[in-house]
Amino acid sequence: MIALAFRTALPGKSCKAFSATRIRLKDIIDSTGLARSTIYTYIDKGAFPAPVSLGERSVGWVEREVHEWILARIEERDLADDAPVRLGRLSVDS
Template identity: 35%
Template sequence: MPQQTPPREIWRLPKVKAVTGQGKTLIYAGMAAGTFPKAIAIGERAVGWASDHVQAWIDSKVRASA
C-alpha cells in the first residue's frame, strides 16, 4: 500500500518551535547559516515555514543521530 503524505501546511513560529524543540533564536540562526529551512512570507508582516520542509529537517537530524 502506498504511503500517504500529509497535506502541506504553513506553520507559524509557535508550531515550528513546538515541533522542533528549538527556540526562536536557534531557528533564525539556522536560517541564516543555511542549516534550517527558510521562512516563507505569508503576509506583509507574517512568515511561516512549509511543514514538509521542517519535517525533512527533523528527519535529517534523526538520520544523522543514528
C-alpha cells in the first residue's frame, strides 16, 4: 500500500488536504479474485475504477474506490430478485 497526501481545491473554495491510500494491482487481484486481464477489460468498459499514475511506469488504485466497487457487487447480489434470503451469521451447533 502507498499512502499519499493531496491538496485539492474546488472552484471558489479554499484548499484542503486529504490522504488517500493507493494499492497496487497484486492487492486488487488478491482482494477481488479477478485476473489482471479481466481487471483491465472492466476498466476499459468503465466498470472498474481507473488506476492513477504514480510515476512514469507505475500505477496504483485508490483503495476506497476499489472497496466501494466490491461493496457495490455485494449489494447487487443481495438485491437480485432470485437471491436467497441472508439471515446473518451462520453457526455450527455441536
